[in-house]
Amino acid sequence: MNITYEVKDNEALTPVSVRAFLRSSCGVSHGLWRRLKWNGTILVNGEKVKATMATVKVGDKITCILEEESSIVPRKMPLDIRYEDEYLIVLNKPDGILVHPTGGDHDNTLGNGLKYYYQLTGQDI
Known part of the structure; x- marks a missing residue:
């Protein structure tokens, strides 16, 4: 997951810590901050x-990079994509297909199909 923020004029009139900026101006939770601090990269x-x-100060660009490992196995399946842009994908979910893997079904879910689709199209998950 990569997220980039830009410090605007009204957000940091004087230099502030990255933590303070992300928590107050960007809504980063305490838990997400801890994950970034220990397992992520901040640019x-x-x-x-x-x-x-x-x-950080006005005009700075902050990029938060947090690698998340997934146990979801990619699986080729037909996806009825209704809309897609850089941030969002909207699917028509067929009856009987689970959204994500559960204890009983690990391989035949929308999560598996989306992972395959993103790998096929070279998109970051």
Whole structure:
């Protein structure tokens, strides 16, 4: 997961910590901040920074990179895609197909089909 934020004029009149900016201006939860701090990467203007030491100011671009491992196995299946853009995909879910893997079915879900589709089209999940 990669998310980029830009510090606007009214968000940081003086330099503030990355943590304070992400928590107050971007709505990053305490749990997500901890995951970013320990398992992720934070870039300020394209440069990797130490999460607990970095500050940001107006005009800075902050990119948060958090790799998430998935146990979902890609599976080729027909997908009825109604809409897709850079941030959203809307599917028509057929009756009888689960949305994500559960204890009883690990391989025949929309999650499996979407993972296959994203890999096929070279999109980041």
